Amino acid sequence: MDHSPQPLPKAKDTASSILEAAHQLFIEHGYHGTSMRLIAQEAGIALGGIYNHFPSKEALFEQIFLETHPYHEVLPTLSEAQGDTPEALVRNAAQRMMKALQARPNFLKLMFVELVEFKGSHLLDLQSAIFPQSAELIERFMENSSSIRPIPAIILLRSFLGLFISYYLGELMLDPSGESKFDQQTFDQFIDIYLHGILSGAQE
Amino acid sequence: MDHSPQPLPKAKDTASSILEAAHQLFIEHGYHGTSMRLIAQEAGIALGGIYNHFPSKEALFEQIFLETHPYHEVLPTLSEAQGDTPEALVRNAAQRMMKALQARPNFLKLMFVELVEFKGSHLLDLQSAIFPQSAELIERFMENSSSIRPIPAIILLRSFLGLFISYYLGELMLDPSGESKFDQQTFDQFIDIYLHGILSGAQE
DNA sequence: CCTACCGATCGGTAGG
DNA sequence: CCTACCGATCGGTAGG
Numbered sequence A, B: 001m002d003h004s005p006q007p008l009p010k011a012k013d014t015a016s017s018i019l020e021a022a023h024q025l026f027i028e029h030g031y032h033g034t035s036m037r038l039i040a041q042e043a044g045i046a047l048g049g050i051y052n053h054f055p056s057k058e059a060l061f062e063q064i065f066l067e068t069h070p071y072h073e074v075l076p077t078l079s080e081a082q083g084d085t086p087e088a089l090v091r092n093a094a095q096r097m098m099k100a101l102q103a104r105p106n107f108l109k110l111m112f113v114e115l116v117e118f119k120g121s122h123l124l125d126l127q128s129a130i131f132p133q134s135a136e137l138i139e140r141f142m143e144n145s146s147s148i149r150p151i152p153a154i155i156l157l158r159s160f161l162g163l164f165i166s167y168y169l170g171e172l173m174l175d176p177s178g179e180s181k182f183d184q185q186t187f188d189q190f191i192d193i194y195l196h197g198i199l200s201g202a203q204e
Numbered sequence C, D: 001c002c003t004a005c006c007g008a009t010c011g012g013t014a015g016g
Helices: A014-029 A036-043 A057-068 A071-079 A086-102 A107-117 A124-143 A153-174 A184-198 B014-029 B036-043 B057-068 B071-079 B086-102 B107-117 B124-143 B153-174 B184-198
Strands: none
Touching: A014 A036, A014 A057, A014 A107, A014 B107, A057 A107, A071 A086, A071 A124, A086 A153, A086 A184, A107 A153, A107 B014, A107 B107, A124 A153, A153 A184, A153 B153, A153 B184, A184 B153, A184 B184, B014 B036, B014 B057, B014 B107, B057 B107, B071 B086, B071 B124, B086 B153, B086 B184, B107 B153, B124 B153, B153 B184
């Protein structure tokens, strides 16, 4: 048998196991509803072991929240969106976006925990990272788009992002287990309303 | 001095004080982040006193969640919405809706707590109360509305409700303190996109 | 409605 | 990385 120069590659190291366990538990039970003992148990180590890797429970949450925020994939993916018309561009962007978001199911629940249990105190770190890129994104979108109705860029962006939040929150309220499959047709209808809403009627 | 046949009308009785204190604290810190001792303190009684009025902490949350759900005002208020054209009707409905929602600021945070910390287990009680009325509402809206594009009623409703959630969540993320004033202009632009999105272009 | 208490559990740490 | 522990706090209750 051949053996690697390193110890047999364990699927994950301890720190990753802790992060993964905590991530899932924070989504399921919130921050104060999740104990460090349960995180340790799910990660397969003793309570004290967590503190060899993370200084506190809040540090654990903060790292998970910041690392799994979808903007890491969403912004690059939107930058690569393509389309000859604004409509094609929006549809392509929406499709890429949905794909990126599905890689982080239930992230919105982490955002809820952040907003309620931390009053959004970790959000400031994100805004400086997100704002410039998204401003650039919108600018690029609008300069190619004479057929877009005169709507402020920030409103275009918020409405666009709102589509995903509305869709996801609607699904969550109809089936709180959160395990409902993605309904492409319903989501397409959300996009249709948005597209029809921002395009001038000329081309239709 | 005249004295009523009942004890001088205290502003609120004990049960109301407890509900009000718990309501505010659940919004601020979530469910597991709020202790019964703190609720008692804010309500001005001792811990044990709560249990003369409510059997458990969860019963407290459930009652607050169900009683302050905005559907109590939103459905009747939407039923009374008026307008000669679909556009006027939607604008009138949106305005009434916003007014009703502002009477329950931060209810969305209670919904987040419900979704995360209770996995939506109290939502089922609501759906049976909400669904028939809103179905009727949509039906009435659509039969008068030949100028509405062919969009399923459920999508019309979800998109409409999504406007408020998107607007509110956007404000919450830009200013997590949650005390930002209502920005009528921004919200009107959300409505404009929606309206333009659901109306056939004929009349514009 | 309060006082005093219950067992259980919390986040975190010392020491090895 | 575990064992054993810290003081603090939790939801809830008995008794008056």
